[in-house]
Amino acid sequence: MKLAKQVATNITWHEGHVERADRFKLLKQKGATIWLTGLSGSGKSTVAFTAEHALIEQGHFAYVLDGDNVRHGLNKNLGFSPEDRNENIRRIGEVAKLFADAGVLTFTSFISPYRADRDQVRDIHEQAGLTFIEIFVNAPLEVCEQRDPKGLYKKARAGEIPEFTGISAPYEEPLKAEIVLDVANHSPQECAAQIIDYLTQHNLLTA
């Protein structure tokens, strides 16, 4: 492997890592974790992906962490015991923190039914000086159960899924969410716009 002299001469080299503020400035945005919580079927992922798409098209860097890319990878060695559920959310929170530190507008789309778990994630962000935005994707249980996109409520009602959030396990609504989305009465586009408006108003789309 030859050395790339021509590259070396084009670059101003700096040892030492890029400070977060400098990275945000170079990326022209501030990293943050945008934590969507809500019942199964409430539309968390649809809203997250809609917002991600719009942000990327506007030249911003956004990414969605959800069950599809986390449960079968990073958290594949976790089950559904209380300890494992807590560790599941803790790891997701830590990964979101890394993405936010990197400068990414990071959406997480997990039911995350327990207030204590969400508050723990908020704490690790605030301790690291990073923005944490809790979004309550607020849909009545009846609406979610009627949608039932994955047929999970039907199985839960039939007793085939134990401890299903909203049916046989609690969902603890956020008490201090930065944003509440009324997903029963607004489209995913309107909800995504509400999020992007919040990001704009809080100067996260500049640096």
Add this chain to the structure above:
Amino acid sequence: MKLAKQVATNITWHEGHVERADRFKLLKQKGATIWLTGLSGSGKSTVAFTAEHALIEQGHFAYVLDGDNVRHGLNKNLGFSPEDRNENIRRIGEVAKLFADAGVLTFTSFISPYRADRDQVRDIHEQAGLTFIEIFVNAPLEVCEQRDPKGLYKKARAGEIPEFTGISAPYEEPLKAEIVLDVANHSPQECAAQIIDYLTQHNLLTA
């Protein structure tokens, strides 16, 4: 929270997630994991940060995962048993995979002494259709021990650190590294240039 009608009307909305290829195209680069392996004190982090800095200044999106941001967060509940060491590298590999999928040029800076662990990380990337670049930060033990930036070799020789890689625990050199850095005879800038040259030649800095 009012709805941001003005934002909504400026945006072309898409439901559904952004395909990886589209995201890479919008970011004008391809995500990849650039895995630096080598002895303690070989200069992994210095090279990684130098390359990160140069890439970001050129308008690319790079990030370094290292002990500082991973060990005290995501992996804080892991010790140094063989199982925990393996789980440490596995989680780092999974997080790097998420960053690469997001489109980030993701450097990891960990001793990662075992070939099997590194190959496992390579496998999860290749199975996901993502680029994995193994970089052997090749410095003779004598050079690392002489540098000893954290005083760890001194402690290891004094028996204060058990199972220290290179002293009392093995380091398995890569057999198929994409890049070998001769860090004893080249500056961090030259090594970073060698990496950036590789990324350029393999079309990772365009999409």
